Amino acid sequence: MISVEEARRRILAGLAVLPAEQVVLTDALGRVLAEDLVARTTQPPAPVSAMDGWAVRAADVASVPCRLRIAGYVPAGQHFEGTVGPGEAVRIFTGAPVPDGADAIVIQEDADQEGDAVVVREGVAAGRYVRRAGLDFSAGDVGVRAGTLMGPRAVGLAAAMNVPWLRVRRRPRVAILPTGDEIVMPGEPIGRNQIVSSNALALAAFVRQMGGLPVDLGIAADDRASLAALAGAARGCDLLVTTGGASVGEHDLVRSVLGEAGLQLDFWQIAMRPGKPLMFGQLAGTPMLGLPGNPVSALVCAVLFLRPAIARLCGMPDLAAAEEQAVLGADLGANDRREDYLRATLDRTPDGRLRATPFPTQDSSNLLRLVAADCLLVREPHAPPTAAGAPVRIVPLGGVFGAL
Incomplete structure (x- = not known):
């Protein structure tokens, strides 16, 4: 048997980044950038007001109270055509261009209009409440790097940068093939010796959430012809994921049939x-x-191996399960030679530390506990008995399983 890290390394080495395609910005959510997102404009394009108030010369309000003549008004979307001279002010609103000659904004709460004049009660320094040109970004700036998954914030930034089209990686097509005479799909008649399959639907949801396109190949029966025929339907896909049929036993046909x-x-x-x-x-x-058939085993392996595999296909940085540190919430006995991933809940200790408490039952068929888990608690091979309060490694599940 090889280690988890070695298995992940060999899986990623066997995958290549998919080619790029162009999509309209409205279709960019959940896609991975193939090229840097570069601004096509400057934001703001000119100095603008950050507040509703009065555009003034800072030198004119160095001593307050003072009275300034109102030279004009400039709402957002318009521009004051003149120049603010000594002893003058222009009524301005948030986002409007700062008039020539003005170098500061007096907020409206600090001034009172009296006819054709404004009385300023609080002075401001030059540059106060003025957003300089390019404060956010300038034309040519890189806003988002290639390999980034486009979320709502990145989509908004692309729009602000005036980028209507994006180069993104093609979505990986992931064929999913559960195996076994004992499983049926939800809603189908359940035979005496059968169970409902959750793996196909769970893995399809997982692939979709990770940015891939799941391809349902159906359930392969425990016979050579069925498995060979359905596996052949994966041609043209970027990855084939099987579940079940990989253990030692006379009905575990995946290795032998696919080997042929x-x-x-x-x-x-x-x-x-x-x-x-x-x-x-x-x-x-x-x-x-090839993932195990037990639903918990399949999903844990999806977190540890399928997630980084999809990330590699999409050209994303290595998304190996991001680990964090916590303290143990219950005593644990010694571990054997295998790296253990225990389903656990998270809370905080009285002093604010993250605490992971494993469920007493860790059976690999117990899907209910996986849904209730906040993290996987990682134990190294041959770990000695560990007391509550000791530091432990965890893999948070919130960002992986979302609403689960």
Whole structure:
């Protein structure tokens, strides 16, 4: 068995970044930039007022109270054509260009209009409440780097930078193939020895949330012809993900059947729990990731291996499960030779430290506990008994499973 880190390294080495395509900005949400986002304009394009008030010369309000003649008015979207001279002020609103000659804004709460004059009660220094040209960005500035997943903030920035079209990575097409006579899809009749399959739908949702396009191949029965036919339908996809059929047993056909179809196996079995029977290889030019059949094992492996795999295809930085530090919330016994990923909840200790408390039951079929978990608590192989309060590594799940 190989380590989790070695398995991740070998999976990523077997994947290549997908080509780029052009999309309109309105379709950019959830896409990964293939090129830097570069501003096509300067924002603001000229000095503008940051507040509603009066555009003045700072020298005229150095001593207050003072009385200034109102030379004009300038709402947002318009421009004062003249120049603010000594002893003058211009009524201005947020976002409006600062008139020539003015170098500061007196906010409206600090001044009172009296006929054709304004009485200023609080002085301001030069530059006060003035947003200089290019304060946000200038034409040619890089706003978002290539490899970044476009979220609402980045979409808004692209719009402000006057970028209507973007070069993004093509969405990876991920074929999903659950296997086994014992599973049926939700809503189908359930036989005496069958269970409802959650893996296909959960992994499809996971792929979609990570920016990929899931391709449902259906359920392969435990016979060679069914598995070979459905696996062949993955041609043209960027990644094939199977679940089940990878353990040791006479009905575990994935390795043998796909081997006959040309699977070049890179590795099989890793030293982790849950998720030992994980495999990776290349099937007729399509990378193939074989996940365990137990639903918790499949999703934990999706977090640790499928997520960074999709990130690599999309040209994103390595999204290996980001670990954080916490303190242990309950005593744990010694660990065996496998790296353990325990489902756990998170809270805060009285002194504000993050605390991870593992569930007493960690069975790899217990999906309810995974949904209730806030993180995976990572234990190294051969870890000794550990008392509550000791530092531990965790993989937060909130950003991975979202609303779950």
